[in-house]
Each structure stands twice: as structure tokens, then as C-alpha cells.
Amino acid sequence: MYKNLTCISGVLAVMLLSACTQSSYISQSPDQKESPDKKQELKSPSYSFVANDNFEKIVTASTKREKDRAAILAMQGEHKVSFDFQETVVLKAGYERKPAKHSGGFETVILIEESPSLIVLQHILVVGDGHVVKHWRQDWHFEAKQRFEFVADQTWERKLISSNKHKGMWTQCVYEVSDAPRYCGTGKWNHRYGVSTWTSDRTWRPLPRREYTTRDDYNALNVENRHTVTPMGWTHEQDNTKTVREGSETKTTLVREFGFNNYQRVDGVDFSPAYDYWEKTSAYWQSVRTAWSQRFANNDRVILKTQVDGMPIIEATFGHAEAIENGSSSPGKSEINEVLNKWVTTTFN
Numbered sequence: 576m577y578k579n580l581t582c583i584s585g586v587l588a589v590m591l592l593s594a595c596t597q598s599s600y601i602s603q604s605p606d607q608k609e610s611p612d613k614k615q616e617l618k619s620p621s622y623s624f625v626a627n628d629n630f631e632k633i634v635t636a637s638t639k640r641e642k643d644r645a646a647i648l649a650m651q652g653e654h655k656v657s658f659d660f661q662e663t664v665v666l667k668a669g670y671e672r673k674p675a676k677h678s679g680g681f682e683t684v685i686l687i688e689e690s691p692s693l694i695v696l697q698h699i700l701v702v703g704d705g706h707v708v709k710h711w712r713q714d715w716h717f718e719a720k721q722r723f724e725f726v727a728d729q730t731w732e733r734k735l736i737s738s739n740k741h742k743g744m745w746t747q748c749v750y751e752v753s754d755a756p757r758y759c760g761t762g763k764w765n766h767r768y769g770v771s772t773w774t775s776d777r778t779w780r781p782l783p784r785r786e787y788t789t790r791d792d793y794n795a796l797n798v799e800n801r802h803t804v805t806p807m808g809w810t811h812e813q814d815n816t817k818t819v820r821e822g823s824e825t826k827t828t829l830v831r832e833f834g835f836n837n838y839q840r841v842d843g844v845d846f847s848p849a850y851d852y853w854e855k856t857s858a859y860w861q862s863v864r865t866a867w868s869q870r871f872a873n874n875d876r877v878i879l880k881t882q883v884d885g886m887p888i889i890e891a892t893f894g895h896a897e898a899i900e901n902g903s904s905s906p907g908k909s910e911i912n913e914v915l916n917k918w919v920t921t922t923f924n
Contacts, residue, residue: 621843622655622841622842622843622844623841623842623843624655624807624839624840624841624842625807625840625841625842626806626807626840627649627652627804627805627806627807627808627809627840628652628840629645629648629649629651629652630649630804630805630806632645632648632649633645633646633649633766633771633804634769639743639764639766640717640743642764642766642771643717643745643764644694645771646764646766646771646773646804647694647696647715647745648686648689648694649771649804649809650684650696650713650802650804650809650838651684651685651686651696652683652684652808652840653681653682653683653840653841653842653844653846654681654682654683654684654808654838654839654840654841655679655680655681655838655839655841655844656679656680656681656682656836656837656838656839657677657678657679657835657836657837658676658677658678658679658785658834658836659675659676659677659834659835659836659837660675660676660677660785660813660815660832660833660834660835661675661832661833662675662817662830662831662832663830663831663832663833664830664831665829665830666816666828666829666830666831667827667828667829667830670829670830672830673790676785678785680700680701680702681700681701681841681844681846682698682699682700682701682710682838683698683699683701683846683849683850684696684697684698684699684838685697685698685699685849685850685853687857691717692716692717692718693714693715693716693717694714694715695712695713695714695715696712696713696714696715697709697712697853697860698710698711698712698713699849699852699853700849701844701845701846701848701849705845705848706848707848707849707852708752709752709852709856709860709893709896710752711749711750711751711752711757712749712750712754713747713748713749713750714747714748714749714750715745715746715747716745716746716747716748717744717745718741718742718743718744719736719741719745719746719761720735720736720741721733721734721735721736722734722736722746722748722759722761723748723756723759723871723877724758724759724778724779725756725757725758725778725779725780725781725795726779726823727820727822727823728781728794728883729781729878729879729880729881729883730876730877730878730879731756731876731877731878732875732876732877733871733874733875733876736761740761740776741761743763744761744762744763745761745762745763745764745773746759746760746761747759747760747761747762747773747775747800747802750867751885751889752889752893753863753885753888753889753892753893754860754863754864754867754892755867755879755885755888756867756871756877757780757781758778758779758780758781758798759778760775760776760778760798760799760800761775761776762774762775762776762800770803770804770805771803771804772801772802772803772804773801773802773803774799774800774801775798775799775800775801776799777797777798777799778797778798779795779796779797779798780795780796780798781794781795781796781883782794782795782796782883783796784884787883787884788884792819792829793817793818793819793829794818794819794820795818795819795820796815796816796817796818797815797816797818797828798813798814798815798816799813799814800812800813800814801813801814807839807840808837808838808839808840809838810835810836810837810838811834811835811836811838812833812834812835812836813832813833813834813835813836814831814833815831815832815833815834816828816830816831816832817829817830817831817832852896852900855899855900856896856899856900858905859895859896859899859905859906860896862905862906862908862911863892863911866908866911866912866915867915870915870919870921873921873923874921874922874923875922875923876921876922876923877919877920877921878919878920878921878922879918879919879920880917880918880919880920881918887917887918888914888915888918888919891914892911892914895910895911
């Protein structure tokens with residue numbers, strides 16, 4: 576295994592908590608304790624908050640669709656991000672709220688693909704003294720007529736979006752660090768009062784990494800997402816319901832949760848390791864996205880044959896990327912397909 580995979584696995588396993596280097600920019604909740612052999616000095620770079628230089632482009636856009644696109648593109652840039660999750664309404668007798676979870680770090684959001692009906696944004700974390708972790712990806716499709724939805728454990732199915740629910744709307748699809756699917760949601764951007772907010776319909780998603788590493792009393796989230804672009808960055812709010820499902824059938828709901836992810840534009844943080852990483856590996860990750868896209872295009876159902884953490888696919892793809900960083904040639908399509916064929920099952924109805 577490549578040396579950085581231990582670091583990557585550690586970061587992912589505890590959801591952005593410090594686990595990689597002798598010093599880290601990642602913060603954690605008091606209740607999320609490190610093991611004695613991984614205690615580290617936490618320190619933060621000197622930085623300042625700055626204005627979102629893309630915000631004004633939303634204001635000056637002349638049409639609704641142009642404003643929509645400007646709002647999505649305004650999520651680009653360098654950020655200090657905080658992740659906060661608080662359980663709220665208890666829905667099941669006897670359930671006790673779990674402690675709130677707080678974490679954060681420094682993340683750049685890069686535009687990697689753009690067309691009139693598609694915008695693709697890649698998130699990259701800068702962890703510790705220059706370590707980089709490719710994070711989640713968000714694809715925005717204008718008036719999408721279908722999407723893949725999470726329907727059961729490690730299972731996603733193609734679902735049609737009716738015409739009255741896609742006209743003028745954007746579908747956001749979110750992908751794992753390995754570019755495996757997570758969830759999609761469809762909604763309309765609202766630009767009233769000089770503020771741009773997109774609100775999704777309610778959809779299903781698998782457990783987030785912050786949860787499945789610490790608990791097993793539920794297996795799905797029912798979620799409404801809201802993205803708002805602000806003069807200083809952007810936010811992602813989540814209205815989550817923690818649910819027990821058997822296949823696609825809901826058996827019980829445990830508790831509601833409010834999630835608030837705050838992306839604030841910053842200056843003074845050295846994001847050059849992220850850009851160096853992406854310059855070296857972006858062609859490889861494009862090939863990975865293509866391999867996934869072919870499976871989505873040619874099938875109606877995608878099933879991951881891994882545990883919920885998806886680590887076999889993560890370890891293989893991140894290993895390929897690290898080899899490229901170290902000077903090896905990029906793996907070909909056959910090597911990427913070998914990984915996906917081993918861990919992904921597809922069916923066409």
C-alpha cells in the first residue's frame with residue numbers, strides 16, 4: 576500500500592479529523608478524542624477572511640438561468656470550512672440524542688468541467704503540512720430528465736424526473752472521494768432579495784462517514800439540502816432524518832438532525848499543494864469519472880460490493896493517483912475498469 580493511503584484512510588475514517596501529520600489544520604470536537612499514539616499539536620495557518628469575488632456576478636447576470644449558473648460558479652475558491660451537526664427532534668420513544676459533531680479545515684473548490692447545461696466542481700482538502708485529500712465532487716445538471724437515486728444499502732437506481740419537476744430546475748449529484756455515487760437532489764434557484772438559494776426535494780442518501788464509523792443503529796438519511804451563496808462564501812444546510820430501512824422500505828425513524836456546513840473565503844492559506852496534486856492527477860481522475868459515467872449510462876442499477884465505507888475502491892484509486900504523483904505513468908482504462916469490475920455490479924432492466 577502506498578504510504579499516503581494510511582493518512583488518507585485516517586482522515587476519511589474520522590471525517591476530517593487530524594490523523595496525518597505532526598501538525599494539522601483540521602479541528603475536532605472535544606468528545607472526538609485521539610488515541611495516545613496519534614496525539615498531535617493542532618495549529619492553524621495565519622489567514623484572513625475575504626469577500627467572495629464571484630458574488631457580484633450573480634447580481635449583474637441578466638437572466639434567471641445566468642443567475643443560476645453564476646450562483647453555482649460562485650462556490651469556487653479557497654475556503655475555511657466548518658461542519659456542524661446537531662440532532663434535534665427525537666422521533667422514536669427511548670432514543671437519546673447523540674452529542675453534536677463539529678469539525679472543519681481548509682478546502683479549495685475547483686471548476687473542472689463546464690457547459691451550458693453542466694457544471695462540475697471538485698473539492699480538495701489541504702490537511703496538515705501540505706498533505707492533500709481529494710474530497711467530494713458536485714455535478715450540477717440543468718433540466719435533467721433522470722438521476723441515480725440511493726434506494727437501498729450500497730444500491731443506486733436510475734429514476735426519471737417528470738417534466739413538471741425538472742423544467743427550469745437544477746439537479747445536483749454528489750459523489751464520493753473515489754467518484755462513486757452518493758446522492759442526487761433536484762430544485763430551483765431562488766434569487767429574491769439579492770440572495771441566491773437552491774433547495775432540493777427530499778431524497779435518500781447513505782450514511783455519512785462521520786456516522787458509520789461510530790454507530791450502526793440506522794442505515795439511511797432522508798434529506799433536504801439547501802445551498803446559499805453569500806458575500807463571504809457559501810453555506811450548505813441539511814435537514815436530515817435518520818432512518819432504519821429494509822431494502823427500500825422505511826421501518827422507523829430515529830431523530831432529526833440539522834447540518835450546517837459553512838464555506839468562508841480566505842486569504843493567506845497555502846493551497847498550492849492542492850493545485851499541484853490536481854495538475855498531476857486530473858487526467859487520471861477524468862478517466863475514473865468516465866469509467867463511472869459509462870456504468871451509469873449503460874445500466875439502470877449500480878451496486879457497490881463493498882462495505883459502506885467503500886475503502887477497496889478508495890484505496891485502489893488513491894493508490895493509482897499517488898503513483899502518478901511519484902512519477903509513474905497513469906494507469907490505463909483497463910486498470911481502472913479492473914478495479915470497478917471487481918467492486919461494482921450493474922444491471923440493465
